[in-house]
Amino acid sequence: MIGTFVHFPRGSTILRRGDHASCVYNLVAGVVKAGSVSAEGRETITAFHFPDDLVGLAESGLYVNTATALEPVSAYRLPLAPLERLLAADSTLELHFLCKLCHELREQQRHAILLASDSARTKIILFLHLLDVQNRLTGGDGDIIRLPMRRIDIANYTGLAVETVSRTLRALSREHLLEMDDTHSVRIRARPEFDALVRASSDGA
Amino acid sequence: MIGTFVHFPRGSTILRRGDHASCVYNLVAGVVKAGSVSAEGRETITAFHFPDDLVGLAESGLYVNTATALEPVSAYRLPLAPLERLLAADSTLELHFLCKLCHELREQQRHAILLASDSARTKIILFLHLLDVQNRLTGGDGDIIRLPMRRIDIANYTGLAVETVSRTLRALSREHLLEMDDTHSVRIRARPEFDALVRASSDGA
DNA sequence: CGGTCCGTTGAACCGAATCAAAGGAAGTGG
């Protein structure tokens, strides 16, 4: 392979918006947030990335988002120039990348659906669903959802205020839909109701 | 080429969410809206597509969105099976598709930024900017923006109520930022201010 | 001429943002 295996400690920056895009990263372990910070300090998070995702979308040679490790991260760093040569030679691999991009596109669309949903409640439910799906893929315990990000990251991803995120999670927990052990993990207490809410919220996406 | 040139009248459905995905369309002329309608009748619009865009994103063999022609549309219909063979053989063409997907991904991200922005005003400004950029590419008159979609489509894309869309557009027009000749086209009256607002709203995306 | 759909406007309500503040968790240095 042309890549090198690299590690990033929790909180470190993997790549920065506006920098010359030299590599793309294929995530192996750990969760990454991707977004940007405006001049006034407001952070916008466009995506969370999980193992097997690609990180490092570029536009006209520059990274579009800043990517930060929310946990210790391992990834394959793939330099673009050799990668392009490889893709030109191996069309099966290229098709594989094409599929990955389609997947990212779908994820981004789900994010849009989340953002477009009216109530804070719905947004949080859809957000939890996102993590839920991911946790199952990664082979976690059935009903326990790990939240590797802070509340403010959830806020910036869902377009809500931090206070609203906190309040909504607490409300769901008060209604016995969820149970919150520590701040960074929730357990789904009423799976059927939860799934029903998800389906009702997402147009069935 | 493997495609056939096809036309769709205004208002017609190009493809339907959930249908077996047999073709992808390469738009040549006309604007398309892509989205889905929930059981309760609420429509969610995930994207507007313009000439040179790809239409027909699929997931596990099924179309993800319903695509509707907002104007008379011309497109190349590309059947998937031959297309895959062609891509496997021609890796330059495949790279071209990869780039298109990256572009779509960026667009979808911009949509997310729009939806995440706080005020109705900002959303409308970013929406107009989207059309503005497109109109320049298509080589339209500098400051005139054509709105091929109805108010309700704008509402469903921006996540606002129709009334709010109307009110906000009127407000911008009252402030002499815009001028509205007929309902389906606006003229940017204060370009510098408009561009400044766009930059302030989008984190510079 | 009546019907329907679309765009616009007005008034009232409501949910989330904002402002303010307190309780925890984590890390630092003595």
Added chain:
DNA sequence: CCACTTCCTTTGATTCGGTTCAACGGACCG
């Protein structure tokens, strides 16, 4: 190990923007 700082999370009170409900004018069409 503890005192201290700092950041994160949570809760409460208030404000405000956008939704909702209602109604009207206009365009298009049968």
